[in-house]
Amino acid sequence: MKLRLKPPAFSGRLHDARTATSIGRLLGVCVLVCFVTGVISHYLQHPPGWLANDLPSRPSWGYRLTQGLHVTTGIAAIPLLFAKLWTVYPRLFEWPPLRSVRHALERLSVAVLVAAAVFELFAGLLNTVQWYPWPFSFVPVHYAVAWVFVGALALHIAVKAPEIQAHWRKTSPGTLALPDADGPDRRSFLQGVTAAVGAVTLTTVGQSFTPLGRFDLLAPRHPDHGTQGLPVNRTAAVAGVTNVSVQDWRLTVTGPRPYELTLDDLRAMRQYESVLPIACVEGWSKSAHWRGVRIRDLLDRAGAPPEAMLRVVSMENRGSYRITELAHTYARDELTLLALRLNREVLSPDHGFPARIIAPNRPGVLQTKWVHRLEVL
Structure with missing residues (x-):
């Protein structure tokens, strides 16, 4: 059969x-x-x-x-x-x-x-x-x-x-x-x-x-939920950045004319403001008001050439984006700041206190938080 x-x-x-x-x-x-x-x-x-x-x-x-x-x-x-x-x-x-x-x-x-x-x-x-x-x-x-x-x-x-x-x-x-x-x-x-x-x-x-x-009922993030009116993906505790001492913190800038700045030194410099979004790869984004020192001014003080790239180093002790790089187009843009304040308040630890990068047209994971070193390449 x-x-x-x-x-x-x-x-x-x-x-x-x-x-x-x-x-x-x-x-x-x-x-x-x-x-x-x-x-x-x-x-x-x-x-x-x-x-x-x-x-x-x-x-x-x-x-x-x-x-x-x-x-x-x-x-x-x-x-x-x-x-x-x-x-x-x-x-x-x-x-x-x-x-x-x-x-x-x-x-x-x-x-x-x-x-x-x-x-x-x-x-x-x-x-x-x-x-x-x-x-x-x-x-x-x-x-x-x-x-x-x-x-x-x-x-x-x-x-x-x-x-x-x-x-x-x-x-x-x-x-x-x-x-x-x-x-x-x-x-x-x-x-x-x-x-x-x-x-x-x-x-x-x-x-x-x-x-x-x-x-926004089903999305994992709501743009208005978070400290200082902005969501947080990676907290200071997760990044291992806790109990940052203002007295001990220094910003080190390397280049032809290297130097160091305290937080008071940065605050004494001319401050600029930018309204820029944090836009994360997960899809959420929110514009915020930032205030700080222009990166281009820090580069000029270090004697950096106009076309130089900038390496940004965070204090966090682990993470894929602990070290990032800024192209000269970002570093020289007048909107790019080493931000000290967010929405008219001092940066919270989760948002990168004492200082963080904020730049236009840049993924959120590259807006480095807890910055302590800038290296002219």
Whole structure:
């Protein structure tokens, strides 16, 4: 007796190419924006050597916009991805599983594409709450898998191009006179998906777009919650910076003319003010009022050349960003400060007392706190 395997039958409707293409258009927009802004974020945090000293410091709100878009579109893509997978999952049970070389390439691209998409979106979501239940470093792996995802997506689009083109519009060529029996159901499904995307966006985007802050129900950070009116990701206790003695603290500046300054010396220098946002990689951001000494004045006092980079060293005893570097475009920008006050108050320990860096268009992890050393490179 010959045993013949039969693929399962699916009675649900809308598991068709037209619905998948409709969802794919929306998902594609989110993916494109998320990928481009993610590359910008990565290069601002980890610039290659050829770019390290030429990063742009303007617009001052640039990183706040790009990183806010990155996290917002990434979160919005999650319900879209679920909807897309729902429309196509019956094809996993097609028989025979491989019918041709083209079909094999399609299945390979789909396998890599789905795995990379799921990893990118959910790992990114966990990053917004700073939970890392894996043994590898998030940033380089997230960046590398993003390129794998884009490569698999390009292969998938190339393989499926004829079908995508045929179903890109509401009606397919050659079927203009035929009614679409699933039209009402498809519209209802797309409206439901759109509502889900709108709901998750509205309840999370307020962490970076403060006019919608009152709707910020699901985001891990609220821009108004924190000491001195600003959220804190890394406290002084976590960084190991406690009981800082003002009498013992010195700012050391190295260069052609090295020198040291006490906190009183810094306060006696001409003070400048900047209104700049703290924009963190997790997606939240908030503008604040800063006051302190311009970095360019400290560099001039040390005899630094105009094109010199600046290394900033924190007092914290551990952390990936204990030592950071300022490109000359940042260091010479008139808005870049060694800040001593935040929102007209002396910096709290969690915000970097005695002094911290604040610069325009710069990721929050690079706005170094608890600064005690500046090195002209």
